[in-house]
Amino acid sequence: MDALILAAGFGSRLREVEPCKPLTRLHSLSLLEIAVRQLASVGVTRVVVATGYLADEIEAALPSIAELAGILVEARRVQDYNLPNGHSVLAGAAGFSGEFLLVMADHLFSRQVLQALVDRGVPDHGVVLAIDRRVDSPLVDPDDATWVETGDDGRIRKIGKSITRYDAVDCGAFLATPALLAAIASAIAGGKAGSLSEGMQRLADDGRAWTTDIDGAWWIDVDDARDLELARQQVTEQCPELFASDEFQGSVPA
Template identity: 30%
Template sequence: MKALIIAAGRGKRISGITKNKPKPLLPLLGLALIERVILTSKQAGIDEFLIVIGYGGKKIKEKLGNGSKYGVRIEYVENDEWERGNGISVLKAKEMIKENFILLMSDHLFDADIIKKLQKAQVNNECILVIDKNPEEYIDLEEATLVKIKNDRIVNIGKGLDEYDGVDCGIFLCSTSIFKALEESISKGNESLSGGIKILANKGKVKYIETKNFWIDIDNKDDHKKAEKILCKNLVKPTDGFISRHLNRAISIRISKFLVKT
């Protein structure tokens, strides 16, 4: 199965630490955000990627190349309207995708098990969203895309919903029906991906899978710090003894953080 990664936006809210790099290339413990998305997906069995680029697209292509250094295959599609809604970026891939696909954001980190579970699901002219019903405290609900569910279907999606049952994790299994839905949404003035999903939801064509695994949206500097802290914490093994956990491992983590920043 192929994965479509949206990497066209500028990421203004985090521009203070990107140092003239496009947001997908923002480093996090030695790897760019988009590299982490690719490598985590590869761990889940995905080896073909289509990346939508826009702002700083040349730098992204120079960094990732054809994917051979990661053991995957990467193709690109350009979005010269990257300042518009993210639904435009998804729609740009319409001519290059003719079957079901995984849809990912270049600034969302996640556990590989989420993708493994999603690949086992079945879609028929519909979409499946990964949602979190009990998001961790580091997830900003004011900025998050919220979802309302009924039975096994999503019936509403958007920011600032008065009633909601979970948070959209930015990870999807889509059929090509998403493209027609986006065209309809855009024609009505809503250029967001959520707009297209809502069109499908109104037709009863959006299911969900709940996850309790790690995920985070790197939206700003604080999110970046939180992600770094979480990833470093995960370096501490449950089997570590007291000395390893509180001395050896702590020193190793500090050295690792120092090395990736030099």
């Protein structure tokens, strides 16, 4: 299975403390390496990283990440990384022919979240989004979250940062098909800016955007210094398999 990691953005809210967000380290591993390793653990054999801001620096780190993770990792540059993240999806996933996992470089997940998506599969040539029903979780930033309103059948009704009626939060992990790329392109052709959420809403309107509930599994969006500190405090407990080998014991706190 292929996977796409979005790593093209500026990371502006974290830049004062960490100039390159995807390469920000949590003990012995960077955010980007954690994402690659977790994807590999659920059966991904090739990871594409969509790069833009500080692309040279990020791309220079990929060979060692690929070697340690034991899978193919390649970069695809986004032509204009000032544009919304749907453009990164179009650039990074171009040529993908089947189901693929899609995650953000600054989102951390326990393996359970990604495994739930793989086990779920995608019906109707659409997309499945991992959601968290804990909308008031202290790990969720209400000013930055993407909210989701779901139907009784598990389909998405509405998705976006500004919707006022919702019952879940978007975790930033997707099992997608090329239908997502077509939906983003259709939204852009219709005058939208080209965000991932706009493409998701197109599929939702078509009845082809589904959800899977993470059922209390751990995840966090590392958006600012507070999030980073929380992630550093929790990641070794929540993702112990990443830090279990002798290779990492010297850099993980007791």
